[in-house]
Amino acid sequence: MWDGGQxxxxxxxxxxxxxxxxxxxxxxxxxxxMARYVPPRGYSxxxxxxAMADREPAVLAGYPSPVRPPLDVLGLCDAARSIVKRMAESSDESTYSVTMRADGRRVQLRPREIAELWHKQTEVFGISDLYIRNTFMEELIDPSGLSNFNLLLKASHGARSQEMFSFVISAEGMVTDSHSDDPDSSNFCLEGRKLWIFWDTYAGLAAGLQDAxxxxxxxxxxxxxxxxxxxxxxxxxxxxxNDTLFLPANFTHKVITLENYIGVGGFYVSLPNCLSLIADWIYRGPLWSKLDRKSSKAMLIGDISLAVQKTILRLRDCSPAVGQALGYGFLDLSAQNVIRRLPRSQMAMLWSDPRFRNIAENxxxxxxxSNDLPLAFQLGNSPSRRS
Ligand SMILES: [Fe+2]
Structure with a gap:
């Protein structure tokens, strides 16, 4: 017998x-x-x-809203609609890629055109890269709440751009087919509902589940x-x-919009997930390098690794409260999980790579x-290691 929730x-x-x-x-x-269902739990x-250190997806209810004053006094749904209204009034001429469900076509639209499409409700469409930083949207949505532990922002310009802090709009019936992303992600919902289905990318490929x-x-x-x-x-x-989905990067996902959806999403590297992300990027190769024919992003793993290493060393001299806000206390758990999860051959390869080892040794x-094993190469500007 099922209960009402089921x-x-x-x-x-x-x-x-x-x-x-x-x-x-x-x-x-x-x-x-039902045994695979991730229920919402109160945010802390x-x-x-x-969840980051364990690489387990989590739905957290009650994450602090990223909506700025004066819209923050409205309910989330009214705030979302006010933001779309501001988009409709915007004179921003930048265009963003909108995916149309009917034929999979991508069209480039201005914010006011996206708002118009949303209000007409004649097309099933989705947009996930309506960037907030350095646009008029930043007056309405504060990136700091969802990103204040994001170490991508402390790295190089190229690494910072991987944050992709975005306003997400998706019409009922929109389907985003199976794919994965580079860093772990957070998705804060203001209005609507989405079904997310996810699985480990490489276990899925072995079982015949494809990833675009x-x-x-x-x-x-x-x-x-x-x-x-x-x-x-x-x-x-x-x-x-009011739910926020935390999704580790090793999960391929398929997303179906059940009710017209508005939210905020972004990608991040933080202390509790840095080791697993950098290990995967070194071993599997990051997606950002896939079409990077000029190798302009070749240094990003090293840039991010250096930013993480500097943060860990800096936090040793900071008050516990500063470390707590950044997840410093979860480094040990994340390291134990990486040691348990990775086969020895992979660990040996990572241990010779300074982008992993410079963090791990700390x-x-x-x-x-052993710390005596030599590195395969050196990173520039690397702070001295401390064990
Ligand atoms: Fe995604």
Whole structure:
């Protein structure tokens, strides 16, 4: 016998199926699926940092709203609509890429044209790169709340640009097919609801679940709900107003908009997730290098690694409160998780790479390799190491 919460989730999945036939579930599948559901839990900074260190997706209710005064006194939904109204009045001539669901076409539109499309409600569309920083949107939305532990902002210009702090708009029925992103992400919902389905990228590829960013595809990435359900890393959630989804970068995701959605999203590197992200980027290669034919982003991992290393060294001389705000206390847990997760061959490769080792050596953890082993190369401007 299902309770009211499960019935509501089943209805949400049934609605998702009307937009995407691959969400093909029986009631028996749903019973299995409930074991993979990520429920919303009350936000605390510690809970967020623990999720980052453990690489577990989390839905956190009650994250401080990023809406600035005077709109912050409105309810989230009214604030979202006021922001879209400001977009409609904007004279900003910059254009942003909008994806149309009907034919997958991308069109470039100005903010006032996006607002017009939103109000007309005649097209199913989505936009995820309406940048907030250094645009009129920054007067309305404060990036600091969602990004004050983001070490990307302390790195080079190129690394900072990976934050991609954005206003997200998505019409009911929009489907974003299976893909992954470079850093971990946060998604704060102001209005609407989305279904997120996610799984470990490489376990998924082995099980036949495709990822548009990790494969060269000419068709929609293949998704099979039974194959997904068979994977230990399979997770799903519904994100609604006042929820923030934290999603680790190693999770490929498929997203279906259940009700017209407005939110704020961004990517980040912080102390609790820095080791796992840098390990993956070195070992798998970051997505930002995929089409970087001029190698203009070749140094980004090193830039980010140096910013992390400097932060760790600086925090040793700061008050505990400063370290606590940045997740300094979660470094040990993140290191233990990396040691437990990575095979020795991969750890040996990472241990010879200063972009990983310069951080790892500054964290007290049972590293399986000696500090006496030489590095394969040196990073420029690297602060002296301390163990
Ligand atoms: Fe994404």
């Amino acid at each position: 019935e509501a989730l089943w209805e949400s999945l049934s609605k998702a199926r009307s937009f995407d036939a691959s969400i093909d579930l029986s009631r028996i599948d749903f019973d299995h699926m 900074r510690e809970r967020l940092f623990k 960013e990790r494969l060269l595809l000419t068709t929609i990435p293949r998704f099979d709900i039974k194959a997904w359900l068979s994977m230990p890393s399979a997770r799903w959630c519904i994100v609604g107003p 964290i007290a953890a049972p590293w399986p390799l």
